[in-house]
Amino acid sequence: MKALLDSLKKALGDKVRDKITDTLLYRYDAIAQGPAPLAVVLAETARDVATTLELCSAAKMAVVPRGASSGLSGGAVPVGDCIMIATNRMTRLEIDPIKRIARVQPGVITDAISAAAKKHGLYYPPDPASSRQSTIGGNIAENAGGPQCLKKGVTGDYVLELEFVTADGQIQRADRSGIDLAGMIIGSEGTLAFVTDAVLKLEPLPKYTRTAFAVFNELGQAGRAVALITARGLTPAKLELMDQNSIRAVEQFMNMGLPTDAEAILVCDTDGDDADIVNLEIESVAEAFREANAREVRLAASPEEAAQLWKARRSVSPALGNIRPHRFNEDIVVPRSKLEPAMREMQEIAKHYPHFPFAIFGHAGDGNLHPNILFDRTKDSIEEVDHFAHEVARVAIAHGGVLSGEHGIGMMKRGFMTEATPRETLEAWWRIKHAFDPNGIMNPKKVLPELQP
Ligand SMILES: Cc1cc2nc3c(=O)[nH]c(=O)nc-3n(C[C@H](O)[C@H](O)[C@H](O)COP(=O)(O)OP(=O)(O)OC[C@H]3O[C@@H](n4cnc5c(N)ncnc54)[C@H](O)[C@@H]3O)c2cc1C
Numbered sequence: 001m002k003a004l005l006d007s008l009k010k011a012l013g014d015k016v017r018d019k020i021t022d023t024l025l026y027r028y029d030a031i032a033q034g035p036a037p038l039a040v041v042l043a044e045t046a047r048d049v050a051t052t053l054e055l056c057s058a059a060k061m062a063v064v065p066r067g068a069s070s071g072l073s074g075g076a077v078p079v080g081d082c083i084m085i086a087t088n089r090m091t092r093l094e095i096d097p098i099k100r101i102a103r104v105q106p107g108v109i110t111d112a113i114s115a116a117a118k119k120h121g122l123y124y125p126p127d128p129a130s131s132r133q134s135t136i137g138g139n140i141a142e143n144a145g146g147p148q149c150l151k152k153g154v155t156g157d158y159v160l161e162l163e164f165v166t167a168d169g170q171i172q173r174a175d176r177s178g179i180d181l182a183g184m185i186i187g188s189e190g191t192l193a194f195v196t197d198a199v200l201k202l203e204p205l206p207k208y209t210r211t212a213f214a215v216f217n218e219l220g221q222a223g224r225a226v227a228l229i230t231a232r233g234l235t236p237a238k239l240e241l242m243d244q245n246s247i248r249a250v251e252q253f254m255n256m257g258l259p260t261d262a263e264a265i266l267v268c269d270t271d272g273d274d275a276d277i278v279n280l281e282i283e284s285v286a287e288a289f290r291e292a293n294a295r296e297v298r299l300a301a302s303p304e305e306a307a308q309l310w311k312a313r314r315s316v317s318p319a320l321g322n323i324r325p326h327r328f329n330e331d332i333v334v335p336r337s338k339l340e341p342a343m344r345e346m347q348e349i350a351k352h353y354p355h356f357p358f359a360i361f362g363h364a365g366d367g368n369l370h371p372n373i374l375f376d377r378t379k380d381s382i383e384e385v386d387h388f389a390h391e392v393a394r395v396a397i398a399h400g401g402v403l404s405g406e407h408g409i410g411m412m413k414r415g416f417m418t419e420a421t422p423r424e425t426l427e428a429w430w431r432i433k434h435a436f437d438p439n440g441i442m443n444p445k446k447v448l449p450e451l452q453p
Pocket residue numbers: 029030064065066067068069070071072074075076087106127128129130133134135136137138139140141142143144145146147189190191193194195196317406407410443
């Protein structure tokens with residue numbers, strides 16, 4: 001251990017931090033905590049990452065990549081002795097407006113990409129709600145999504161090329177042709193390789209956006225509205241849901257005059273370059289809302305009014321944080337047609353845990369829901385929270401859904417993988433893991449569960 005730390009310091013100087021006052025800061029992500037890493041390497045270049053991985057590989061020492069630690073599945077949290085490589089100093093960002101690409105180091109904050117592209121009339125569509133905080137490296141590792149992903153696709157759809165460092169310290173590049181090596185690394189949560197650079201596709205900013213807002217007496221009506229919108233052949237830019245407990249939490253927090261007796265609210269955007277089409281689409285969304293018996297439908301007349309309508313949905317996370325200090329932010333996906341029964345079943349399960357406030361919100365348009373269990377780590381039983389969360393996840397599996405839409409598996413859902421994923425698939429993933437990382441040093445004890453022979 002000491003020999004490894006000495007070699008790292010000799011090679012990388014004060015980029016290596018091993019004082020406990022420094023390393024303690026690197027134990028957390030947004031949901032979990034673990035032991036402090038033995039040292040943190042504040043990498044600046046791919047070469048720094050390669051040197052660290054080469055030395056750790058020789059010493060068979062675990063390495064945990066870390067972006068902004070906004071993760072919601074414990075992916076960047078140490079689970080034992082490890083060296084952490086942090087990307088906060090890897091922030092080079094270049095925009096090429098002619099090629100419509102951004103070239104980024106992994107520590108670039110997600111929002112910075114669109115901010116830099118805006119002056120060229122371009123933007124980077126994937127929009128996790130954490131985009132002011134998260135890094136593009138973390139987004140690539142989690143294949144992050146967000147409200148706009150319904151129409152525009154997730155992070156992986158925008159990655160044209162990756163530079164990455166393998167577990168033994170080789171710097172490699174891969175584009176998306178041939179066997180899609182870059183595609184394997186996207187969403188692999190730092191378990192296969194360390195991303196050190198990416199070329200991302202940018203898109204022209206849409207010229208027009210319209211917003212509709214609908215209030216439903218029954219959750220099932222909102223589920224039906226989502227199905228009707230799809231049946232009309234529409235693909236809105238965003239289609240987001242809040243259930244009654246989310247509405248009540250926001251109202252308590254913000255005092256916006258939201259209808260706390262309603263069981264659901266849907267907020268929807270249509271966008272594009274042709275004002276007539278964008279208007280026709282939002283009218284058609286409003287008709288679908290009415291056909292599903294919405295008790296109130298509003299169309300924003302101005303961007304300011306639209307921002308006001310979105311304010312409620314954007315406020316759900318902080319509002320829930322106001323009720324209890326901690327939350328298990330689940331991230332399940334169900335087929336759109338199963339939204340209503342799945343939400344009802346989860347609400348039934350929640351009745352068995354009356355001491356944990358429970359709310360559901362999320363990207364209804366693509367069936368990606370965030371059921372949130374609110375708790376207090378200092379008073380509540382984490383095992384009970386875990387049990388509740390697993391029961392909720394089982395609802396998704398029972399309806400033909402999946403365990404994670406965008407937050408990843410990390411360590412939080414690793415224990416559930418054997419139940420949710422066929423053994424052949426897990427074996428295939430392990431074969432890929434062994435091929436990339438024969439000594440198992442890349443972010444161990446994340447995503448992939450141990451398989452009994
Ligand atoms: C309030 C809030 C809202 C959120 N909303 C969304 C949302 O709408 N959509 C969504 O998808 N997520 C959301 N998230 C979750 C989180 O922000 C995303 O998972 C994000 O992609 C994590 O980025 P990060 O830089 O914080 O990564 P970290 O948390 O630091 O790391 C996440 C994972 O990526 C790995 N990693 C980081 N950098 C690299 C690298 N360079 N190479 C290889 N592996 C690496 C880590 O090891 C870890 O496994 C939200 C989180 C919060 C707190």
